[in-house]
Amino acid sequence: xxxxxxxxxxxxxxxxxxxxxxxxxxxxxxxxxxxxxxxxxxxxxxxxxxxxxxxxxxxxxxxxxxxxxxxxxxxxxxxxxxxxxxxxxxxxxxxxxxxxxxxxxxxxxxxxxxxxxxxxxxxxxxxxxxxxxxxxxxxxxxxxxxxxxxxxxxxxxxxxxxxxxxxxxxxxxxxxxxxxxxxxxxxxxxxxxxxxxxxxxxxxxxxxxxxxxxxxxxxxxxxxxxxxxxxxxxxxxxxxxxxxxxxxxxxxxxxxxxxxxxxxxxxxxxxxxxxxxxxxxxxxxxxxxxxxxxxxxxxxxxxxxxxxxxxxxxxxxxxx
Amino acid sequence: xxxxxxxxxxxxxxxxxxxxxxxxxxxxxxxxxxxxxxxxxxxxxxxxxxxxxxxxxxxxxxxxxxxxxxxxxxxxxxxxxxxxxxxxxxxxxxxxxxxxxxxxxxxxxxxxxxxxxxxxxxxxxxxxxxxxxxxxxxxxxxxxxxxxxxxxxxxxxxxxxxxxxxxxxxxxxxxxxxxxxxxxxxxxxxxxxxxxxxxxxxxxxxxxxxxxxxxxxxxxxxxxxxxxxxxxxxxxxxxxxxxxxxxxxxxxxxxxxxxxxxxxxxxxxxxxxxxxxxxxxxxxxxxxxxxxxxxxxxxxxxxxxxxxxxxxxxxxxxxxxxxxxxxxxxx
Amino acid sequence: xxxxxxxxxxxxxxxxxxxxxxxxxxxxxxxxxxxxxxxxxxxxxxxxxxxxxxxxxxxxxxxxxxxxxxxxxxxxxxxxxxxxxxxxxxxxxxxxxxxxxxxxxxxxxxxxxxxxxxxxxxxxxxxxxxxxxxxxxxxxxxxxxxxxxxxxxxxxxxxxxxxxxxxxxxxxxxxxxxxxxxxxxxxxxxxxxxxxxxxxxxxxxxxxxxxxxxxxxxxxxxxxxxxxxxxxxxxxxxxxxxxxxxxxxxxxxxxxxxxxxxxxxxxxxxx
Numbered sequence: 001x002x003x004x005x006x007x008x009x010x011x012x013x014x015x016x017x018x019x020x021x022x023x024x025x026x027x028x029x030x031x032x033x034x035x036x037x038x039x040x041x042x043x044x045x046x047x048x049x050x051x052x053x054x055x056x057x058x059x060x061x062x063x064x065x066x067x068x069x070x071x072x073x074x075x076x077x078x079x080x081x082x083x084x085x086x087x088x089x090x091x092x093x094x095x096x097x098x099x100x101x102x103x104x105x106x107x108x109x110x111x112x113x114x115x116x117x118x119x120x121x122x123x124x125x126x127x128x129x130x131x132x133x134x135x136x137x138x139x140x141x142x143x144x145x146x147x148x149x150x151x152x153x154x155x156x157x158x159x160x161x162x163x164x165x166x167x168x169x170x171x172x173x174x175x176x177x178x179x180x181x182x183x184x185x186x187x188x189x190x191x192x193x194x195x196x197x198x199x200x201x202x203x204x205x206x207x208x209x210x211x212x213x214x215x216x217x218x219x220x221x222x223x224x225x226x227x228x229x230x231x232x233x234x235x236x237x238x239x240x241x242x243x244x245x246x247x248x249x250x251x252x253x254x255x256x257x258x259x260x261x262x263x264x265x266x267x268x269x270x271x272x273x274x275x276x277x278x279x280x281x282x283x284x285x286x287x288x289x290x291x292x293x294x295x296x297x298x299x300x301x302x303x304x305x306x307x308x309x310x311x312x313x314x315x316x317x318x319x320x
Numbered sequence: 321x322x323x324x325x326x327x328x329x330x331x332x333x334x335x336x337x338x339x340x341x342x343x344x345x346x347x348x349x350x351x352x353x354x355x356x357x358x359x360x361x362x363x364x365x366x367x368x369x370x371x372x373x374x375x376x377x378x379x380x381x382x383x384x385x386x387x388x389x390x391x392x393x394x395x396x397x398x399x400x401x402x403x404x405x406x407x408x409x410x411x412x413x414x415x416x417x418x419x420x421x422x423x424x425x426x427x428x429x430x431x432x433x434x435x436x437x438x439x440x441x442x443x444x445x446x447x448x449x450x451x452x453x454x455x456x457x458x459x460x461x462x463x464x465x466x467x468x469x470x471x472x473x474x475x476x477x478x479x480x481x482x483x484x485x486x487x488x489x490x491x492x493x494x495x496x497x498x499x500x501x502x503x504x505x506x507x508x509x510x511x512x513x514x515x516x517x518x519x520x521x522x523x524x525x526x527x528x529x530x531x532x533x534x535x536x537x538x539x540x541x542x543x544x545x546x547x548x549x550x551x552x553x554x555x556x557x558x559x560x561x562x563x564x565x566x567x568x569x570x571x572x573x574x575x576x577x578x579x580x581x582x583x584x585x586x587x588x589x590x591x592x593x594x595x596x597x598x599x600x601x602x603x604x605x606x607x608x609x610x611x612x613x614x615x616x617x618x619x620x621x622x623x624x625x626x627x628x629x630x631x632x633x634x635x636x637x638x639x640x641x642x643x644x645x646x647x648x649x650x651x
Numbered sequence: 652x653x654x655x656x657x658x659x660x661x662x663x664x665x666x667x668x669x670x671x672x673x674x675x676x677x678x679x680x681x682x683x684x685x686x687x688x689x690x691x692x693x694x695x696x697x698x699x700x701x702x703x704x705x706x707x708x709x710x711x712x713x714x715x716x717x718x719x720x721x722x723x724x725x726x727x728x729x730x731x732x733x734x735x736x737x738x739x740x741x742x743x744x745x746x747x748x749x750x751x752x753x754x755x756x757x758x759x760x761x762x763x764x765x766x767x768x769x770x771x772x773x774x775x776x777x778x779x780x781x782x783x784x785x786x787x788x789x790x791x792x793x794x795x796x797x798x799x800x801x802x803x804x805x806x807x808x809x810x811x812x813x814x815x816x817x818x819x820x821x822x823x824x825x826x827x828x829x830x831x832x833x834x835x836x837x838x839x840x841x842x843x844x845x846x847x848x849x850x851x852x853x854x855x856x857x858x859x860x861x862x863x864x865x866x867x868x869x870x871x872x873x874x875x876x877x878x879x880x881x882x883x884x885x886x887x888x889x890x891x892x893x894x895x896x897x898x899x900x901x902x903x904x905x906x907x908x909x910x911x912x913x914x915x916x917x918x919x920x921x922x
Contacts, residue, residue, distance in 0.1 A: 022393075025827035029391040032747065039743040040755065043736045043799070047758050051796050054777035055769070061776070111671050118668035122660040131672070133908060138675040140850070140904045142857045144876045145893045149678035151880065152685055155694035159681065162696045203675060232661070261766020264860065268880050277768050284772050297769045372819050392822040405820035409838040419824035422834065470824060 062294035073291060081291040085299075090279070094299055097276040100191070101259035104198040105206075105252045111199070112206035112251065117240070119207075120214035121222075135211075139204035147268055150197045154188040154269060161187075184271055194270035198259050205254035213247025214240070249311045256307065260300035276300060321384055323348045323474050323506040324369055329378030330530075331364050338364040340530035341378070346474075346508060348383075351500050353509045353517035356527030357553065362510045365527070366476050369508065370399050383473060393422075397474040398467035402482060404459045406451035412438070412462055413447030419470040437465040457488045464499075474506045481516065493520055514554045518542060526550050543578065544646045551576045551648065558582075558619050559648070568592050572647040579609070581644035582621035584630065586637050592645065594619065594638045601629050612638070679897060686894040691887055705887040715892060718875040725787065725871060726855035729794035733851045734844060736795070737802025745810035756807075762797040770797065771864030778865070785867025793865040794858055798851035805847035805911065809840045846910040849903035857900060872896065 028035040064073050065080040084090065119131035138146070153160050164173045177183040177190060184190030217240065225235040263277025274282065276296055283293035326344040330337065339361040346352045354362035367373040368380060371392035380387040382395060398419070406415050413434050414421075420430035438444055441461035451459060460480060467475055477496075481489045497520050500507045511517050517524050518538040525535045526549075534546045545551035548559050557576040565572045569592075587593035596612030596619055603609075607622045608629060621638060623629070630636045660668075686705065688698035709715055740759055744752055762770050774793050783789065813836070821831040859873035866874060872892070879889040 022827045025829055026391055026394070028828055030389055036743055036747065036749060039739050039746075043740045043743075043759075044755075046736055047762070047796065047799065050777075050792070051762060051770075051774075052758070054773040055765075057780065058769075058773035058776045111674065114664055114667035115671035118660055118664055122664075133905070134672045134675065136908065137901065137904060138679065140853055141679060141900055142873070142876075142893075142896045144857070144859055144873050144880065145682060145896050146678065148876070148880060148889070148893050149682050152681055152694045152696075153678060157693050157695045159696040200674070200678065203671075207671075257764070257766065261768050262860075263768055264877065277766065280768055280772065284775075290776060293772060297766075297772065300766055301769075370819075370823055372822075391827070392819070393825045393827050397823075399820070399823045401816050401820055403814065403816055405814065405816035407817060407820070407835060418821070418826070418834070422821075422824065422826040422830045466824065 058290075059294050059298060061291050062298060064291045066289045066291055071288060081295045084292055085295045090296075093274050093276060093279050096273065097260055098303065100195065100198065100275065101256045104195060104202065104259050105255045107195070107199045108203050108206040108255045109210075109248055109252065112203060112210055113244070113248075116207045116210035116244075116247070117214055120211045120217075121219060135204045135207045139208070143201065144264075146201050147197060147265060150193070150200060150269060151188065154186070154193045154196070156186045156188070188269050189271055191271060194266050197265050197269050198255075198262070201265065202255040202258050205258065206248075206251035209250035209254070210244055210247040213244045213250075217243045253304065253308065253311075257300060257304050260303060321348060322346060322381070323350070323383060324508065325379075325381040325384075326365070326368075327379040327381075329365075329368065329375045329380055331361075331368060331373055332376045337530045339368065339375075342530075342532050344525060344532060344535070346506060348506055349504050351497070351507045351509065351520060351522045353511060353521035353524045354527060355511055355514060355517040355524050355554070357512055360527035361530040362512075362525075362527040363478060366399075366478055366508060366510050369474070370397060370476055371395050396472055397476055398470050398472035399476040399478065400460075400463045400467050400480045402478045402480070404451075404463040406459055406462060406466070408451055410450075411447060412443075412449050412451065412454070415451065415462060416447075416466045416469055418466065423470075433469055434465075437469040438462070440468070441465045456483050457492070460484065460492065464496075468503075472505070474508060475500075477507060477509045479510055479512070481511075481513075489516075496520065518554070526554065528553070545576050546649050548574060548648060556620060560645070561617060564594075564614070564617065565647075568594075568645070570645065570647065574648045576646045576648055577619075577640060577644060579620045579622040580607070581640045582619070582623075582638050583640070584621070584623065584627065584636055585639050587639040590642060591639045592642055593640075595635050596638055597635050598630050598632050601632075612636070614638075682890070682893050682897060685890040688887070688890065694886070705891045709888045709891040709895075712888060714870070715872075715875065715888065718870045718872045721787075721869060722856055722872040725790050725794055726852045728791045729798050729855040730848050730851045732791070732795040733798035733802045734848050737799045737847065737851075738806050738840075738844060740799065741803050741806035741810055745807055756803075759800050759803045763800050767797075767858075767860030768864075771861040774861070775864040785865065785869070787869070789865045789867070790862055790869065790871065793861040794855040797858070797861065798855055801850040801854060802844065802847035805843045805850070806840060808911075809843035813839050842910045846907035849907045849910075853900050853903045857896075 062081055063077045064075055065078045067074050123131045152158055164170050182191045187193045221239055222235055225239045261277050263281045266275045267278055276299055280293045280296045283289045322345045324346040326342050329339060329342045331339040354365060356362045364373060368375055416434035416437050417430040420433055438446060441464050443458060443461050481492050521538060524538055524541050526533045528549045534541060534550045541554050545554060545557055551557035551559050557578055560575045560577060562573050565575050594614050596614040598610055598612050600611040601608060606625055608625060610621045610623055612619045687701040689700035689702045690698055744755055778789055817835055818831055821835045857873060859877055862871055862874055
């Protein structure tokens with residue numbers, strides 16, 4: 001028992017002083033606010049000043065307008081740019097993009113739900129990992145490579161045409177392509193093609209939140225519903241769907257917002273008619289109309305703000 | 321010298337007064353228990369001593385030196401945490417040697433000291449394992465060794481036995497008590513278990529709503545609770561109302577009476593008496609517990625086994641000594 | 652106890668779940684096939700023949716190597732910056748409740764929540780306003796901005812699991828703030844930081860939208876690919892590059908998954 005000395009006199013002072021880096025540590029310990037400020041100063045400088053600053057300056061430019069003759073920005077506050085935004089041609093772009101975002105979101109929900117539900121409720125052990133990685137890997141794989149893969153698939157000489165030919169269904173493909181609006185010369189220059197690629201690229205963003213929401217639904221709830229006499233369809237409608245809703249809303253925020261802002265997919269696969277992202281790109285680039293580009297970027301931000309607000313009002317997050 | 325001294329110490333979290341005007345003095349070499357229900361401020365007091373919290377107002381001394389503004393790592397006190405807080409990434413030996421390592425002690429020297437400390441808590445040869453491979457009781461001993469190896473002047477224990485099952489808890493109570501006696505260290509022990517506090521401590525402070533309601537030896541706390549809260553929380557004293565006190569010829573707001581001080585029968589000379597109607601009886605092994613209704617108030621009497629129990633519903637007279645009735649401060 | 656009836660998935664559910672997974676993976680597998688095709692001028696399926704010659708051709712292409720080198724450099728520096736800033740933010744947010752804490756976590760997520768084109772143009776117009784010429788560092792600045800969030804998400808999850816009493820125990824045993832960070836905090840968050848760093852690397856390595864606005868004339872690998880996508884000139888080389896990119900991004904994702912699978916999930920917020 002010699003390990004711990006018996007009396008008080010052999011101990012060091014009850015409170016000890018030290019030099020070196022310990023001094024700085026003492027000072028930070030005594031002033032937690034200073035410590036917090038030190039932790040946050042670099043990130044805040046980067047994100048708060050550089051990033052938010054650039055964003056604010058850029059968006060503020062929508063309050064100016066471009067001079068039609070000189071092509072230069074006149075720095076006087078005006079709503080002219082917003083009037084331009086709602087001109088027929090530009091408003092068409094907005095409507096087209098929103099319609100595409102909405103259909104992509106709906107299709108993603110339909111495809112994602114079974115995958116998420118199976119992964120959350122039935123997949124066990126190794127299968128669980130397979131499903132998780134099966135969603136994570138495509139999510140993280142190169143965005144451009146994924147688009148490229150679809151360029152290969154949708155090409156006129158590509159695998160899809162070959163498949164339809166083998167199944168003697170080419171007439172079906174042709175019939176589909178002859179439908180106005182969604183059709184076109186080939187799949188790779190039609191809205192159908194754009195839609196397919198969007199759904200493919202954003203699908204993992206829908207599966208993961210739905211799966212996360214369904215993981216929290218205990219299996220006994222489904223059993224309780226069945227026990228109380230509900231048909232599987234009724235259980236789905238009255239138990240699963242409401243509980244998965246926060247996940248669906250979270251996922252749709254991703255798919256909706258990502259589709260609204262994308263300009264590369266419709267540029268590579270699709271018709272020549274513009275989407276919001278392409279319009280922004282064209283306005284800031286070749287057209288050199290920064291104010292209109294800024295006004296266009298406000299559209300997805302406002303739409304997403306309204307969407308989030310509505311989802312909250314409808315209680316989509318209550319079940320969280 | 322006092323090991324720990326609290327002078328009118330308060331710790332407020334926003335509008336919550338976790339500790340509210342506490343005065344305390346813990347003597348050197350004492351086994352001191354802080355007893356109270358959860359949220360009573362006892363753990364916050366311990367954290368004030370350790371340095372994890374700073375007082376909102378008041379003054380704290382550790383062996384005569386001011387503790388305010390002194391970081392935990394500059395205080396020669398060590399803590400055994402409620403969840404043990406063993407470092408999951410370090411082996412048991414490195415856990416125990418941690419305090420010596422950060423003080424700059426050489427590797428061989430600190431390893432030897434850690435081995436000795438592990439032997440002291442009856443875990444020799446466990447050094448290579450990871451905390452996850454140990455049982456709750458073993459982890460508790462490691463936490464103890466890790467604190468003691470630094471030779472603290474005060475050891476703080478935050479509900480250290482709370483996570484153990486009953487049998488292990490009783491065994492550890494005895495071991496802790498004898499360890500404290502051999503080392504002659506000051507132990508401050510936080511618990512919500514009144515029997516644990518009474519059986520182990522030299523002195524007990526009873527906490528309630530951020531205030532210390534009573535400080536005293538276990539016997540004092542048990543026999544002469546000062547307030548209704550202490551009477552209720554420590555054991556199961558009967559609390560007699562002002563009306564009953566006046567009926568017994570006592571001018572007091574309330575008085576406590578231990579159940580085991582009561583016998584059935586007419587009061588002898590120098591004894592006081594009450595009349596009650598038995599409403600329930602339960603058999604507890606060595607004693608029978610009889611609940612009576614005395615003019616609308618509940619009185620519990622512990623009767624030695626073998627005493628014939630009165631029939632329910634028929635009034636019986638109860639007797640007790642005048643000196644077993646203790647006047648309390650408030651009702 | 653659950654009955655068997657509820658433990659087995661209904662067949663339609665099983666089929667649609669598997670079809671969903673196949674839909675996600677078949678297109679990527681197709682890339683692998685095309686890397687070996689002998690066809691040069693079109694995307695013909697089935698390939699008329701298989702060959703390995705395009706691997707050699709790609710290997711000897713200096714423009715591909717230059718783009719790859721630039722991408723690796725950018726991703727390395729952006730990851731390093733994101734590791735520092737993301738960890739600092741996570742430490743501050745998980746350490747204490749302070750005024751504006753919600754705002755900080757929102758600020759970290761914003762660069763990835765807003766469409767990349769907004770971040771890209773905003774940075775570009777800020778650069779031009781401040782007369783900053785495009786360079787390696789303008790690309791890194793853009794990438795680090797949206798990489799912070801993946802490091803942050805991983806670190807915050809781990810900090811949450813790191814019981815507060817461990818830090819207190821370390822200080823109680825005499826370790827000052829720096830010693831506590833070195834001996835207790837860092838070893839416990841290391842794998843989360845490694846995972847976050849790998850994801851940040853993958854994210855930066857693959858990023859194209861913000862890069863188009865901050866790169867000027869420089870060409871990262873995704874920019875190189877984008878040009879090939881818009882105006883296909885080197886189809887066989889593009890096929891090979893696409894396959895290599897898939898394989899290269901696969902590794903950090905798998906590594907990050909195995910590093911963090913006990914407990915926290917990989918931060919699922921993508922590009």
